[in-house]
Amino acid sequence: MNINSIISEIEKVDPELYEKLDGRRAAMKSFARFSGKVAVAALPFALGTMFNKAYGQTPSSTVIDVLNFALTLEYIESNFYIKGLASSGLVPSGPGMNALMTIRDHEAAHVNFLRTAITASGGTPVTFTASQFDFTAKGTFPDVFSNYDTFLAVAQAFEDTGVRAYKGQAPNLISNNDVLTAALNIHSVEARHASHVRQMRKARGADVKPWITGNINGIGAVANGNYAGEEITTQAGINLVNVNGFTISAAAASEAFDEPLTKDQVVALVTPFFA
Amino acid sequence: MKEKDSVNQILLNETSKKPIDVSRRNFLGYIGGASALILTAAACKKDDAPASNSGVNLGSGDVGVLNYAYALEQIEAAFYTKVFQSVYSGITASENALLGDIRDHEIAHREFFKNALGASAIPTLELDFSTINFGSRDSVLGAAKAFEDLGVTAYNGAGKLLVSADYLTLAGKIVSVEARHAAYIRDLISNGSFADNTALDANGLDMARTPAEVLAIAGTYVKTKLNASNLPTN
Numbered sequence: 001m002n003i004n005s006i007i008s009e010i011e012k013v014d015p016e017l018y019e020k021l022d023g024r025r026a027a028m029k030s031f032a033r034f035s036g037k038v039a040v041a042a043l044p045f046a047l048g049t050m051f052n053k054a055y056g057q058t059p060s061s062t063v064i065d066v067l068n069f070a071l072t073l074e075y076i077e078s079n080f081y082i083k084g085l086a087s088s089g090l091v092p093s094g095p096g097m098n099a100l101m102t103i104r105d106h107e108a109a110h111v112n113f114l115r116t117a118i119t120a121s122g123g124t125p126v127t128f129t130a131s132q133f134d135f136t137a138k139g140t141f142p143d144v145f146s147n148y149d150t151f152l153a154v155a156q157a158f159e160d161t162g163v164r165a166y167k168g169q170a171p172n173l174i175s176n177n178d179v180l181t182a183a184l185n186i187h188s189v190e191a192r193h194a195s196h197v198r199q200m201r202k203a204r205g206a207d208v209k210p211w212i213t214g215n216i217n218g219i220g221a222v223a224n225g226n227y228a229g230e231e232i233t234t235q236a237g238i239n240l241v242n243v244n245g246f247t248i249s250a251a252a253a254s255e256a257f258d259e260p261l262t263k264d265q266v267v268a269l270v271t272p273f274f275a
Numbered sequence: 276m277k278e279k280d281s282v283n284q285i286l287l288n289e290t291s292k293k294p295i296d297v298s299r300r301n302f303l304g305y306i307g308g309a310s311a312l313i314l315t316a317a318a319c320k321k322d323d324a325p326a327s328n329s330g331v332n333l334g335s336g337d338v339g340v341l342n343y344a345y346a347l348e349q350i351e352a353a354f355y356t357k358v359f360q361s362v363y364s365g366i367t368a369s370e371n372a373l374l375g376d377i378r379d380h381e382i383a384h385r386e387f388f389k390n391a392l393g394a395s396a397i398p399t400l401e402l403d404f405s406t407i408n409f410g411s412r413d414s415v416l417g418a419a420k421a422f423e424d425l426g427v428t429a430y431n432g433a434g435k436l437l438v439s440a441d442y443l444t445l446a447g448k449i450v451s452v453e454a455r456h457a458a459y460i461r462d463l464i465s466n467g468s469f470a471d472n473t474a475l476d477a478n479g480l481d482m483a484r485t486p487a488e489v490l491a492i493a494g495t496y497v498k499t500k501l502n503a504s505n506l507p508t509n
Binding site: 095098099102103105106107109110112113163166167170171174177180181182184185186187188189190191192193194195196199209210211235236238240243244246247248249252253255256257258259260 | 383430431435438443447452456457458467471474475479480
């Protein structure tokens with residue numbers, strides 16, 4: 001399957017395609033122009049933009065809004081790890097520092113990827129700079145950049161909340177396959193990060209597993225909102241505790257499914273982290 | 276998806292097989308999905324190999340995608356169940372506890388799909404784990420890593436095939452847990468490899484695989500012949 005084949009097939013269904021695209025040559029030129037501008041990985045977005053143009057459907061503002069929401073969260077995470085790793089004496093060198101650098105680099109890559117995707121979809125990406133954040137969350141975590149355990153606790157909350165935020169937005173992307181898949185591909189990376197940060201905390205004595213048990217957060221009451229709702233053990237009306245005669249505890253049933261958060265819930269949770 | 280009229284069949288299947296909340300969003304989702312299917316079927320027909328029509332039919336539409344997930348969860352749950360029939364030598368208390376958690380999660384996933392699919396569920400698959408040495412930590416963890424990473428790419432690739440937003444959310448609830456598993460297993464094998472470049476691309480994104488790609492890899496462990504030819508492709 002290639003772009004010519006796709007255009008040919010659309011032409012059969014919609015003979016006026018070329019008028020909408022100002023001719024095949026213009027269409028291909030338009031495509032080449034896009035592909036020259038954007039990273040290879042973002043090509044699906046460019047393709048989507050071209051057809052959206054032809055059919056008069058600018059990428060829905062919903063999709064752009066979701067991408068900018070995701071971008072905002074990635075900016076928070078990215079700036080958090082950049083500042084943490086730049087804080088002298090905070091992160092001991094060794095495997096932990098390496099892991100946090102890996103995570104920091106992923107978050108920065110997510111920022112760049114989302115900015116490219118939003119621009120290619122005809123939207124305007126939001127921009128944040130370091131001075132716009134307050135990672136003490138208005139004094140809730142005063143030692144976040146001087147106490148490694150506090151830093152890791154906040155990292156866990158960000159990662160777990162990021163997972164919940166992406167999950168909550170997936171239905172809003174259901175009409176846009178490329179954006180949905182990209183969002184899912186970021187969503188699972190945030191879960192990998194969360195798993196590792198939880199293992200780092202466990203190694204330092206926190207009572208957490210790589211997965212979320214009930215709504216227990218191992219951070220304290222201040223993070224209760226980030227985990228509210230994770231405790232459910234029934235999915236789509238099916239109670240998973242001892243389901244079909246298998247020994248499944250309530251803890252395991254809750255761990256087996258991560259729960260989404262709405263945009264409003266996430267915004268409320270991250271608002272204190274803005275200066 | 277070989278013929279355009281299969282789209283109508285999917286719509287029929289969907290409406291007859293599961294309760295649907297016909298909200299405006301779902302309805303638009305159906306229409307959008309259907310036109311995408313027509314387009315893809317036509318554009319891809321020329322270079323597609325003829326699909327097999329024998330074997331256990333996963334079905335079409337969302338039911339097909341859920342059966343596909345059910346098949347994968349059957350593999351994972353059976354694998355971890357077998358791990359605990361005789362744990363590998365040298366297993367630590369922590370590994371024993373957390374791998375036990377993973378077994379329970381996978382069983383919960385499997386039984387969830389079985390119950391959710393009801394009469395549309397495929398039967399229990401015949402599996403073959405003879406290539407795995409269950410007495411060896413390296414062999415068990417290597418297989419676990421392969422299953423978990425594969426599960427992540429499978430769910431990531433399946434999201435766009437779903438029409439129902441509710442099923443999409445459910446798939447999302449499961450995939451992040453598979454990713455947590457994958458990261459943990461990877462760290463057991465080599466600490467710090469939870470999200471390395473064997474799993475992620477240069478943009479820091481996990482990858483997505485099509486059902487055909489996933490089933491070709493999983494096929495090593497499945498003796499039952501599966502027919503995925505009616506699954507949606509877009």
